[in-house]
Amino acid sequence: MIQGLKRLHLIHYRWILAITLVIFVTVGVVLFGIDSKSAEQAVTKATQYKLLVMARASARSTERMLAMFKLELTVLERKEEIKNQNIVGTRNLLTNVLTTVNLPIVHQLGLVSKDGTLLVIANKEGKITGQGDSLVDRKYFQWAKTAKEGEFFLSEPIIGRAGSNKDKWVVVLITPIIDKSGNFNGGLFASIRLEDLTTGYIDVLKVTPTTVGYVINENGIVLSGQPEDLVGSNIKEYAQKEKWKRYETYINVIDQIAKKEEGVGDYYFAGVDKKVERWITGYAPAQVDGDTIMIIIAVPFEWTLGLIADFYKNQIIWLIFLIVIGSLIAFFWISGLYLARYDGYNHGLKDGANFKKGKD
Incomplete structure (x- = not known):
């Protein structure tokens, strides 16, 4: 009977130990999950x-760049060589501008006649195709x-x-x-490569090698970005076609462009x-003669998780520490109770035996 009672109490204490461990582990996991989620949200927002x-910085730079181009074209448009459509004089003038004036990302200037003929092409490479x-x-x-x-x-x-x-x-x-009579006599233009628009005004702001930049107009057309076949496409139609x-x-994003608002986002693309x-993205509008283009800067979400890798390691260490401490506390507590109960049984049996001898 005594052995049966001992076994019963031993089983009882094992259950207490198991339940205590489960409670400590559960509390630790919940706290770890809450802290991890909070850290993830904080890093994402930052x-x-x-x-x-x-x-914002890229949008302002783009606005200043286009303003500079417009100013240069305004000055050139008033030159006699261009007004009179002197082909040789215009080519020399435009070539000189490209080689002496700082016009980043503009590789080509051109003059088109009033009937649509491309009269002059000027570029740093000297190609007139x-x-x-x-x-x-x-x-x-x-x-x-x-x-x-x-x-x-x-x-x-x-x-x-060309x-x-x-x-x-x-x-x-x-x-x-x-012309002097107020009639249309052609057009003067600057040609901007989209790949240079990204590398010149967005890539310089990269925070990681995986940072990407996009430029989208009010209609959702991608002016600059990667992959290459995305350029010139409507972003929503492309995403639907590619099943993003x-x-x-x-x-x-397109609604934000129409409202000329900046913002942040969390997208799959x-x-x-x-x-x-x-x-993870941030975007800001740039104004171009009443039209709006949106500058979008993005980094992979996986990169943000890398920022809290050390936090995760520390949390895991604390979780293990909590489980170990909880296990030790439960072990010593239950061991003490078990020993006290076992000692009580022994004293009780002795007292009972002595009491019985006294009656006899």
């Missing part, structure tokens, strides 16, 4: 804010025909057909040439390797 600041071709089908030329002096137009992404920008994605900034996760969220993953 990263988003940093990217937003970068996007396409000179003499017609640009009458280009939207930017159609705009220039009805524009007023001093107005500018920034085209959507197009594939270059000079050093042939077969490259470009956007064209054009201003009309108005939660592609509908890109509507929010593909990078250079076309692998769809989660990205």
